[in-house]
Amino acid sequence: MNRLMRFLVPFAVAATLGGCGIKESFEKADVAIGQFHRELDAGAIGRIWTTADPDLRQATSQADFEKLLGAVHAKLGKVRTTKQVGWNTNATTGGTFLTATMQTTFEKGTGVEQFVYRKGKDDALTLVGYNIQSRDMMLN
Incomplete structure (x- = not known):
């Protein structure tokens, strides 16, 4: 039994420490999402683009990105409330990615907005992806 405990205790400690890192990362993601919403509401879409991850800027043109966010803002207006309804983290050879799913009014x-962030140096987060599913946006 004592041998078993020697093997299980390090795993339990690692899981606990890993969980703290994930919690802190999602707290940072909440801050980043708040900043995204403030910039969207202010019409500072260009700032969202310039601070986005290089992978996002390679995946789409600045004009298309600004057109998408401009449509979100024009059709739905300013953000009133947002609540996290899902999350995921994924570590790959390309980095650690955090996905937060938000129910936004x-x-x-x-x-329903989905934000994907890459965790970089000093645990800084950069936006890699944004998606919104909104019936109201489609019909307005």
Whole structure:
């Protein structure tokens, strides 16, 4: 029994420490999402683009990205409330990625937003992906 405990205790400690890192990362993601929403509401879409991860900037053009976020803002209005309804973390050879799914209420409707962030140096987060599913946006 004592041998078994010697093997299990390090795993339990590692899991506990890993869980703390994940919690802190999602707290940072909540801050980043708040900043994203403030910039969207202020029409500072260009700032969102320039601070985004290089992978996002390679995947789409600045014009298309700004058109998407401009449509979100024009059709749904300013953010009123947002609540995290799901999350995921994935460590790959390309980095550690955090995905937060948010239920967001805007002035003119609701939507489910998905934010994907890459965790980089000093645990800084950069936006790699953004997606919104909104019936209200489609119909307005």
